Amino acid sequence: MKLLEYEGKALLARHGVPVAAGALWPQVPESASGWMVKAQVLAGGRGKRGGILAADTREDVARGAGKLHGARLGDEPVHAVYIEQKLDVKQEYYLAALVNRDLGRVTVVASAAGGVDIEQVPQSQVLSVDVDPLIGLADFQVQQLKRALGLQEGFEHVVRGVVETLVAEDAELVEINPLVRTGDGRLIAADAKVVLDDDAVSRHPARSTPIAWSSDSKFMQRCRELGVIGVDNRSALKGGRSVSLLGNGAGLTMATYDQVALSGIGVAGAIELHGALAKGVAHTAEVIRALFLLEADVVFINAFYQLRSTDALAEALLKALESPGAPARERVVTRMRGVKQETSQKMLEAAGCFYTPSLSAATARVLALAK
Amino acid sequence: MILVDEKSRIIIQGITGQTGRLFAEKMAAHGTPIVGGVTPGKGGSRVADVPVFDTMREAVAATGANAVLSCIAPAYIVDGLYEVVGAGIPLAVLYIENIPVHDAIRMCAYAKARGTRILGPNSAGAVSPGRANLSDLNDANLRPGRVGIVSKSGTLTYEVIEELHRHGLGESTVVCLGGDRVIGTDYVEVLRLFEDDADTDLVVLVGEPGGGLEYPAAACAGKMRTPVIAYITGQGSPRDARMGHAGAVVGDDQRSRPQNKMQAFSSAGIEVAPLVTDIGAMVAKRLHSRNLEERRQP
Numbered sequence: 001m002k003l004l005e006y007e008g009k010a011l012l013a014r015h016g017v018p019v020a021a022g023a024l025w026p027q028v029p030e031s032a033s034g035w036m037v038k039a040q041v042l043a044g045g046r047g048k049r050g051g052i053l054a055a056d057t058r059e060d061v062a063r064g065a066g067k068l069h070g071a072r073l074g075d076e077p078v079h080a081v082y083i084e085q086k087l088d089v090k091q092e093y094y095l096a097a098l099v100n101r102d103l104g105r106v107t108v109v110a111s112a113a114g115g116v117d118i119e120q121v122p123q124s125q126v127l128s129v130d131v132d133p134l135i136g137l138a139d140f141q142v143q144q145l146k147r148a149l150g151l152q153e154g155f156e157h158v159v160r161g162v163v164e165t166l167v168a169e170d171a172e173l174v175e176i177n178p179l180v181r182t183g184d185g186r187l188i189a190a191d192a193k194v195v196l197d198d199d200a201v202s203r204h205p206a207r208s209t210p211i212a213w214s215s216d217s218k219f220m221q222r223c224r225e226l227g228v229i230g231v232d233n234r235s236a237l238k239g240g241r242s243v244s245l246l247g248n249g250a251g252l253t254m255a256t257y258d259q260v261a262l263s264g265i266g267v268a269g270a271i272e273l274h275g276a277l278a279k280g281v282a283h284t285a286e287v288i289r290a291l292f293l294l295e296a297d298v299v300f301i302n303a304f305y306q307l308r309s310t311d312a313l314a315e316a317l318l319k320a321l322e323s324p325g326a327p328a329r330e331r332v333v334t335r336m337r338g339v340k341q342e343t344s345q346k347m348l349e350a351a352g353c354f355y356t357p358s359l360s361a362a363t364a365r366v367l368a369l370a371k
Numbered sequence: 372m373i374l375v376d377e378k379s380r381i382i383i384q385g386i387t388g389q390t391g392r393l394f395a396e397k398m399a400a401h402g403t404p405i406v407g408g409v410t411p412g413k414g415g416s417r418v419a420d421v422p423v424f425d426t427m428r429e430a431v432a433a434t435g436a437n438a439v440l441s442c443i444a445p446a447y448i449v450d451g452l453y454e455v456v457g458a459g460i461p462l463a464v465l466y467i468e469n470i471p472v473h474d475a476i477r478m479c480a481y482a483k484a485r486g487t488r489i490l491g492p493n494s495a496g497a498v499s500p501g502r503a504n505l506s507d508l509n510d511a512n513l514r515p516g517r518v519g520i521v522s523k524s525g526t527l528t529y530e531v532i533e534e535l536h537r538h539g540l541g542e543s544t545v546v547c548l549g550g551d552r553v554i555g556t557d558y559v560e561v562l563r564l565f566e567d568d569a570d571t572d573l574v575v576l577v578g579e580p581g582g583g584l585e586y587p588a589a590a591c592a593g594k595m596r597t598p599v600i601a602y603i604t605g606q607g608s609p610r611d612a613r614m615g616h617a618g619a620v621v622g623d624d625q626r627s628r629p630q631n632k633m634q635a636f637s638s639a640g641i642e643v644a645p646l647v648t649d650i651g652a653m654v655a656k657r658l659h660s661r662n663l664e665e666r667r668q669p
Contacts, residue, residue, distance in 0.1 A: 231613075249525055252526035254605040259646060
């Protein structure tokens with residue numbers, strides 16, 4: 001999950017990385033040098049879109065905050081306004097630590113050309129250092145980074161703090177852009193982009209719910225409550241009939257999505273069951289009701305189990321179809337494979353739902369209904 | 372076949388738990404060479420007619436175990452893997468999913484340094500049909516044959532197997548790498564094993580959005596004598612959506628996109644299946660033309 005700047009900075013500060021004094025509007029931190037008024041959005045490039053305003057007086061702060069509060073920057077809602085002490089910036093650097101999936105390691109990325117999109121900086125000006133998880137960031141690597149950035153005093157403390165934040169807070173990305181050197185020689189994180197590992201949430205019980213979740217759709221919130229994976233694609237629909245789909249397992253759900261989407265039919269969204277079936281019929285029926293929140297024209301259920309019967313899924317579907325707001329049965333296409341799938345077939349066909357054991361046949365039926 | 376066969380000696384870690392017991396019974400019933408299980412404190416008992424040991428070391432000493440299916444709770448998985456590695460077991464399947472990525476980094480690095488190959492986390496396992504089934508696949512849904520499969524996903528692999536069967540084909544070995552962001556074994560390692568395998572005539576490689584392990588795989592596949600057919604799922608996935616696999620996210624990074632991965636395989640001279648339901652026919656056609664060629668040049 002992505003964090004807002006101020007949430008990310010709180011984590012960095014906990015691990016000793018210096019940040020400017022700041023507070024969430026309507027609070028204003030003490031400052032003798034003026035303030036920066038910063039829109040808290042999840043997307044980058046907010047400076048260019050007018051999301052960062054300088055303020056010399058408290059009146060300027062109030063005016064700027066009033067302008068940004070509750071506004072939108074492009075497609076992005078402004079979740080909060082953060083007021084920070086203005087820094088006397090002498091130079092801007094780039095510093096990040098991230099999970100490098102392909103190497104299975106943490107990689108530290110640094111550049112003396114900070115303050116711009118790192119993708120735009122020539123490779124020759126960017127240094128990447130891979131951290132061996134069995135050793136940690138080695139001294140020679142710190143020296144290498146210092147030389148690349150031309151920094152001495154205070155840098156080791158910052159880079160070790162950034163790596164520690166990534167690992168100890170279970171983050172996938174900790175990016176500081178820019179890391180600034182001030183007139184009096186201090187290094188301070190002037191921005192922070194932190195992405196946390198969704199799979200480590202239970203290790204950090206004290207953390208509050210990310211503020212950005214509150215802007216999610218009712219469908220997404222319901223999926224989260226039910227412990228299943230939801231994808232809400234309604235904002236990208238281009239008119240015409242749409243399909244909602246439910247699958248078990250990420251790979252099959254994505255492949256099913258492709259079967260529909262690549263034929264040019266709009267997919268309103270999808271649910272990956274994520275083991276929901278093991279929690280019983282009633283729970284699974286709730287999951288299917290969540291799928292109906294997408295209000296698609298055709299519902300496509302595609303489940304493939306190896307060692308499990310699909311009867312509970314068929315039962316859950318029939319139960320969900322009885323609830324108010326459920327789609328008509330002839331608009332439901334089911335493809336189920338599992339132990340003794342014939343009993344599921346009988347149940348579904350007796351109830352008036354289309355059933356097939358074949359993905360090709362199910363896809364053909366869905367496309368015919370949605371055309 | 373690769374990784375597992377009738378000579379494998381399989382141990383289940385957490386054999387007395389619900390999942391472990393189910394796997395043990397399934398293996399015993401279908402002729403998979405299971406030799407024992409481990410649950411601390413339950414040593415001396417038996418499950419599915421194989422002995423249970425307190426520690427991995429004891430299990431290895433008594434049975435010569437060389438492969439393990441780990442079925443223990445998430446909270447113990449890191450420590451459990453350290454024990455497997457410490458006992459010198461060369462192959463471990465981590466079935467568990469949703470483990471924190473920094474745990475996966477540590478586990479995979481430690482295992483690699485000490486010579487244990489990990490499949491997973493979030494792997495459905497590996498199976499050589501009719502020989503040994505170290506996976507969650509149902510033996511009734513498998514058919515011995517000469518097509519190798521390497522995939523991250525479990526459920527999508529079921530679909531690929533079904534595709535092969537529709538065309539009268541079967542599997543030499545099916546290998547699921549796992550859908551997590553950081554995994555212990557990559558495509559290239561498995562492709563090399565298939566390339567040297569006399570029982571595999573063709574390999575189906577299944578990729579997905581996220582990361583970039585498919586790129587070195589494409590380069591490797593392009594140089595192989597054994598033909599490879601690639602399929603990349605998630606072509607229609609919306610950006611930033613996590614469709615279940617922690618790893619499968621189409622992000623800002625161009626490399627993470629299925630279309631670019633498909634392009635990499637095409638550029639390397641590898642056939643790419645547009646949809647999962649196209650795979651069976653493409654494999655059958657390729658094997659057919661290859662057989663004709665071999666008959667012409669005996």
